[in-house]
Amino acid sequence: MIHELKAWPSAFQAAWDGTKSFELRREDRDFRVADQLRLREWTPPHEDPCKWRSDTDEQQTTRADIFCTKCRRNIDAPLLGSYTGRVILAEVTHVLKPGTFPGLETGFVVLGIRIQGRNHDRTATEQLRLNGVL
Numbered sequence: 001m002i003h004e005l006k007a008w009p010s011a012f013q014a015a016w017d018g019t020k021s022f023e024l025r026r027e028d029r030d031f032r033v034a035d036q037l038r039l040r041e042w043t044p045p046h047e048d049p050c051k052w053r054s055d056t057d058e059q060q061t062t063r064a065d066i067f068c069t070k071c072r073r074n075i076d077a078p079l080l081g082s083y084t085g086r087v088i089l090a091e092v093t094h095v096l097k098p099g100t101f102p103g104l105e106t107g108f109v110v111l112g113i114r115i116q117g118r119n120h121d122r123t124a125t126e127q128l129r130l131n132g133v134l
């Protein structure tokens with residue numbers, strides 16, 4: 001089974017360099033030893049958390065008025081980002097599940113990984129987007 005996953009730049013780079021041989025992930029799928037991860041480097045508009053504010057009077061503020069001062073998105077809008085085209089293919093060598101060890105929050109899993117390949121490929125759609133066609 002291959003799991004396609006987004007990886008934020010700093011974490012992706014550490015895996016790319018070979019210094020990070022694990023992944024801390026939400027346990028939103030059934031990760032198993034010998035599965036493969038396809039980590040795709042994904043850049044958000046800014047890597048630090050969004051900084052929320054509203055221009056309206058505090059008394060009248062609704063969620064529709066709250067936006068990020070850095071990326072301008074509304075608090076309920078999805079975080080926009082883009083794929084860089086760099087991809088790491090890795091094999092899952094170990095799965096640490098919550099409940100087996102104190103400190104690992106329910107809903108998360110730690111995966112031991114072994115890098116199998118690094119690529120800088122782009123899908124046709126990504127290439128067109130980079131070229132400004134889409």
Ligand SMILES: [Zn+2]
Pocket residue numbers: 045046049050051068069070071072073
């Ligand atoms: Zn933001």
